[in-house]
Amino acid sequence: MEYGHSDPVYAMGIAAKSIKVCQATLRLWEKKGLIKPARLGKNRYYSKSDLERMEHIKYLLQDKRINIEGVRSILQVPNCWEIKLCKPARRNSCPVYLKNGIGRGRG
Numbered sequence: 001m002e003y004g005h006s007d008p009v010y011a012m013g014i015a016a017k018s019i020k021v022c023q024a025t026l027r028l029w030e031k032k033g034l035i036k037p038a039r040l041g042k043n044r045y046y047s048k049s050d051l052e053r054m055e056h057i058k059y060l061l062q063d064k065r066i067n068i069e070g071v072r073s074i075l076q077v078p079n080c081w082e083i084k085l086c087k088p089a090r091r092n093s094c095p096v097y098l099k100n101g102i103g104r105g106r107g
Helices: 012-019 023-031 048-063 068-076 095-099
Strands: 038-040 043-046
Touching: 012 023, 012 043, 012 048, 023 048, 043 048, 048 068
Parallel strands: none
Antiparallel strands: 038 043
């Protein structure tokens, strides 16, 4: 079975490990309104798109040293690839997308 880019298939532990943060960090980001995971009962699940967003959040917080309120403001502005509905393959070759710390396979 193949899942789409926005299908929530990654459990919290897997998501945290994949972006190299602890689960408490993901809970904090959720509490602060930076991410909104899908829920099944008490369990949180994340999509590939969510993982990319979380990588970007981590990049802004850790590499660019922007505080959570600043990150929240940045995330409210739509990106060009969201407006143009670029496919993942096209985004991964986009210099703007790569410059913003997304899709770099950071870690």
